[in-house]
């Protein structure tokens with residue numbers, strides 16, 4: 063099967079984890095930011111996480127460098143454009159990108175400016191390439207939560223015009239959902255869809271709570287439900303799609319090795335699964351690579367692929383028109 067040519071959908075991709083190394087260098091020079099090196103391979107090596115990290119926090123440390131150059135409207139717009147361009151060039155037809163506006167205020171940008179810049183870059187790419195997209199606003203749990211309502215409000219003006227959903231990202235402590243219930247409710251009341259990182263580093267109970275307390279319609283990763291019957295059953299009952307990111311899951315030790323990824327068992331048992339990159343640079347991957355890895359490791363065929371593709375369409379936060387167009391690519 064030609065994985066490059068397949069139409070692909072990525073529902074879980076972080077902007078700051080998917081920056082071209084050369085762009086980090088260009089932007090640092092423009093902004094007079096000192097880098098540890100100006101060699102593209104060395105910068106790349108600093109941004110790519112090891113194939114197996116000791117843990118998720120070690121993986122997350124790789125975001126500091128790209129985030130340092132993502133503090134202006136121009137840089138956010140450029141990085142957003144380039145991410146959509148890179149994805150379009152490998153036949154990704156629909157891409158939901160997430161990022162944390164809270165991480166981009168170091169030079170005084172407002173949350174509105176930050177969100178608008180990312181959306182502007184996406185729209186430029188949509189006009190040029192055969193790709194559609196949307197933005198998900200991630201709230202990072204390692205920052206104080208008091209600014210979350212401001213981020214939610216800042217995105218409302220672009221809701222369903224480039225912004226679609228609310229997410230929680232960052233390291234995962236047991237029981238975190240209890241601390242974010244009012245924020246997720248606020249987002250839902252204002253028209254956001256909800257996806258939550260859960261069951262990645264943490265336990266299956268976190269997935270159960272992300273759905274039952276935060277109203278998650280999709281779960282980022284969710285691998286831990288394999289050991290948690292209550293969460294597993296709730297995911298099935300509520301038809302919550304798992305945003306699976308195979309390479310990232312190996313790197314962060316969410317699973318010991320790809321062969322032990324539960325994606326095939328989930329798929330065969332009717333759990334809605336999708337295949338995604340998580341971070342194109344930090345995980346040193348592409349959608350083509352992620353699809354290839356899953357298909358070859360688990361001996362899935364073209365029919366299986368299109369089943370998964372259709373699940374991605376169904377569970378995407380795209381408009382009905384876009385979903386209909388995406389279905390045209392399916393066999």
Ligand SMILES: O=c1[nH]cnc2c1ncn2[C@@H]1O[C@H](CO)[C@@H](O)[C@H]1O
Pocket residue numbers: 076077078079122125160161162165200202231232233259262310340341
């Ligand atoms: O796999 C992941 N799990 C949890 N948090 C993540 C993952 N990848 C990235 N981020 C976090 O999300 C922020 C916004 O994009 C990133 O800065 C990083 O801290």
Ligand SMILES: [Zn+2]
Pocket residue numbers: 074076231259282340
């Ligand atoms: Zn993620």
